[in-house]
Amino acid sequence: MSTILNLIKQAGLGAVEAGNPVQLLFGEVVSAAPFRVQVDQRFTLPPEFLIMPESLSLRGLQQGDKLILLRMQGGQRYLLVDKVVNL
Template identity: 50%
Template structure:
């Protein structure tokens, strides 16, 4: 890896470190398999979500809105509750 690439990665890491989490809203578009559109910008499947036990017990249907906590890097989202 070259010096320029190393500097770019360090800069990106500094930006991400400044915003370790974000609270977002998602709307369920499909129930099985689960699909959620997040902030009307992008769609994610169940693989990206970590469900709290209380949320798992709730009946989730298409059209329901979820309160999400994006984990740093955006590779996983904690489903905090159904709104």
């Protein structure tokens, strides 16, 4: 019986996560070497949690740069979308 209950719980969690596959966040580069990004002034991410597109790696990122991030489903990986600029 507990196996069936666990399967139902897992299916329910999967359905909730599927309804919210990504989350838009903002961050700031707090360190260029080693590379670290502080997200919404709540937590800091090391490079192993970040996915950096080639366009950002070519331009380079420096301490103080503001970023747009997408949190992937499950919350373990974050895609750096682009830098935020002032208009």
